[in-house]
Amino acid sequence: MLRSLKGCFAWSTCLKETFVGIFQMNILDLTGAPATKLLRISVCPGSSVKSKLEHVLEVVMEHRKGYMAPEYIDKGIISKKLDIFSLGVIIIEIMTGHKEYPDETETSSQQYIELVLNKWRHRPRKAPGYTSGDIDYQQIKRCIQIGLLCVKFDQVKRPTIRQIIKMLDGTEGAEAECFDERKDDMDPRDNLGRCMDASKGFGFSDVAKARARSEVAKARASYTKVVCCDFSSDGKLLATGGHDKKVVLWGTEPLRPKSVLEEHSFLITDVRFSPSMSRLATSSFDKTVRVWDADNTDYSLRTFTGHSASVMSLDFHPNKEDMICSCDSDGEVRSWSINNGSCLTCVKVFKGGATQMRFQPCKGKYLAVASDKTIYILDGVTQHACRNPLQGHNKLIQSLCWDSAGDYLASVTEDSARIWSFTSGHDGEFVHELNCSRNKFYSCVFHPTYLSLLVIGCYESLELWDIREKNTMTFNNAHEGTISALAASSATGKVASVSHDRFVKLWK
Template sequence: MDRFVEDGSLDDSGESCLSQDDIDPRDTVDVSKGFTFAEVNTVRASTSKVVCCHFSSDGKLLASAGHDKKAVLWYTDTLTPKATLEGHASMITDVRFSPGMPLLATSSFDKTVRVWDADNPGHSLWTFMGHNAAVMSLDFHPNKDDLICSCDEDGEIRYWSINNGSCARVFKGGMYQMRFQPRVGRYLAAAAGNVISILDVETPACRQTLQGHTKPIHSVCWNSTGDLLASVSEDAVRVWTLGSGSEGECVHELSCNGNKFYSCVFHPTYPSLLAIGCYQSLELWNMSENQMMSLPAHDGIIAALAVSNVTGLVASASHDKSVKLWK
């Protein structure tokens, strides 16, 4: 729950430990020599903590939301607001754009999921009710426009049909955050406690569980090809392979001996780089070379990161009430 409700203290930047894998050298970047990554825009996004953000598939819009119960749509090129989405009765925990349609979905402590028309966001198209606890996360299937998934803090996962506004399936296994594998959408990664379940979307059997974190997992993210999954707990980042070959193997690990970790996203241009949101700082971790670069970024926890593979932008959302763009 730290990502939503708590701020840590500023400590020394985390130390890295092991990292081993063969990565195409064209993908690697030396974060200590000539590589640049800088803030390009910032906006005070809320009157209270911002805990989630996401880019539209064309990269033209950014959505942010959090404790003030509202979601805001921003034009990415100017960071000026397009619309404010109101309707939830409690804080918003997650916000996601549909990959294929102009739709946006939000999850909330009010136990509901709302689906909005990003082009006409005056009111929600659907309000999905059925969860008996705070809804912690949600995601759209990458190529089944009708399918949306959500999970609550009791560990219940629900599949919803946007076409008919009903719950299509209920099962257990996800509590904190869930993300569909991009492109093919064969797997759903769902974090509960210190374990990640990799669920087969069709069956929906649990294909495997990824174990190794000692503390609760705050965040999970896939790389753009869907063959690597990164997971973040406050004291560690682990990267797992889920493509061909050694599935479910941890291929990179970063341990934190100081500043806590809260969020992560794969860099849109350099696949060997992982951006990690910490308390006040943004860490860039070159997994292949095990190099770190630390950037002062916010005045609070960086609760969420998002990436646009179209524009190459990275967005950070923070408890300091601001959203920033980086490139």
Template structure:
């Protein structure tokens, strides 16, 4: 029914230096029931489409070869009241951003003039990009999303402190989970099991069973700062890694319910995001300040320090092969090679042309295509002149041809992008 079941016992616990985990419900070790430089290119702008201000659609699905996206209702990702650390807030708040425009939850029968025209574009030869569905995910800002490994579920989280599971085919909610006491910063599915995990400004990481998500399986405590991001190891089902605003990295064992390793001092305070290298899990990419650190996942030795961005990095993502890594700051996107013989080399670079960049994901079937989530801060002019706004968009970047296309997609900052190789969404 989409509502969480009453929790039989509390799963919160005090933080300590070693890290703790509390368990509720089935043992997490039990088997789940269902396994679940680039030459700047020509910018080809899409024509402006009719737009109805009364039907904002923050959650949008694209296919058959496309990407699903989530956004918050405004260009401001975090609210002051949700933040304890100004340093964390500075990563996500843009001066002069739009005020919240909270609207009612949209049914699937609602229509938008944008749906009828221009929602399918040819990105490159043999690849199309088409909007399939959209729905309001929350009355609060949404900050993160991720598809399950089988593509059947989509998880989202944000300022309302709730994690929501959606059925991908209908965009109907499966469950709403309400255990975090502060906003949710990241959500990730296990690549091989029907589990997913959430991180939060309440300084905890929670692990859930996607098949029976009424209460969390584990609650990991121990971070001294707001937990900014997390990820599952791609080959070790038991292992989760998380980072906080103080620059501390923790490895957690789901089966043992404990902190396996703590690593400090390897990155600058305020790490924004971390992601394991797909398939192998050899490297862990961490974005902090304007540098991406590539750590050996076993020894935590810094193998590469990827420099070149001049502004804060908001997002990093690997391609499915684990051979390319993209990093995004508001004014540029850089793609780094991890192929043999060229590890750590910047092989593509894109500078913004109007819209500011925030998130990215590699296309599931066209490895030369990067989808970038954008926003545009308002331009406030002098005395008695109304502010002007630009529709946030998706930037479709063909790295091989050095060209981009711009597609109007949302009414607020595109905070996160997710891709499902199984479904092509």
């Protein structure tokens, strides 16, 4: 009966009221068929909690996953969110006909939602009392989203019943994972690593005194992986791009989308703002580079074609407003004139594909290009090699960045981070190295105010490396996936992070 289409679409009298009723209950056990079992202490006179739990354990041993939360199955822990997990399994069973739910590490929520919606797409018209396909479709989607939130492996990330009701009322997004409500359930010590004031720098001696969160904003940037980001020179705009072939332009005060750039035909690989003008540029697997007016993003100002392979990265010259460079997966580096739309130089620099390229800030003397395990240092104007490559990494270089003065270059691979000095008398000299001990490195950026601090993006966490003090500190649970790109704004003191979890976050 619970699986009937009619029941699913009687929204105000079925699902929504059920959630409101459950909010007033004290649910102990949601094992067994949801149509026949909703056991509560208050309706089981004469049954001791111990005997009830023994019965639950027997059921769990038989059915393994069932309706029971993983913390109970694995560790025997009865958490505050145990019943929320069970409710999520029931919701998923109602919407799909079975109680299997996707593994967070294997199937993205969006893929699962689309799969289920495709099966439901033509069913509402058959239901009695059908009035609006759009409304029903959105209700189905929201219900699936709520179910997936409820079955999060980490109990802290599951919503409360109050939040679920708000989601059903439409006053709270089911797409968002509610972080603010975690405060009551969290140990204050969990926040210590996320609370430094950027105006004072990240002082390691002050960590124990820190109380407030450093995460100041969070938003879903895409329904697919996000792989690049950059701040405008004044820090008021942030651009993000990724696998959905779109670039989202955000206002940062507060963090809200302003416009979407949609001319590329394949995934976005890089996005960069001009340091001196209201422009941004994007590169893509579609082998093109596009330049946009940040104040009018209805269409691109220029589209550069000529690369024979996917364009992997690009950057504006810091001193030449008309010049932009790009590199592709075939080892070719090109420079372009924005004003006349022509290719200025085309150089085959190395064998194999490029990962990332960045001009030396302020000076513009060098252009650093990462390819495989090597960093090639090119002349900033001619793009010819002007010194020996920087070597020493044992794995593919994932990311590189300059400090704001252009004195130091950082590079990261999965297992290490290196610092190279370009100060007077140290033209590309290797000076520091941090070996990865726990989590793989994927991205990096120098902190905008604490200048000796390198922020490294890992899988779900941020690693802070104080090069001067030779200390490190980890921010756990920064994201729920690989932190694919980082950006820093000297104007605002903020750091932006984007991840394969589809979210963008601002930190301060």
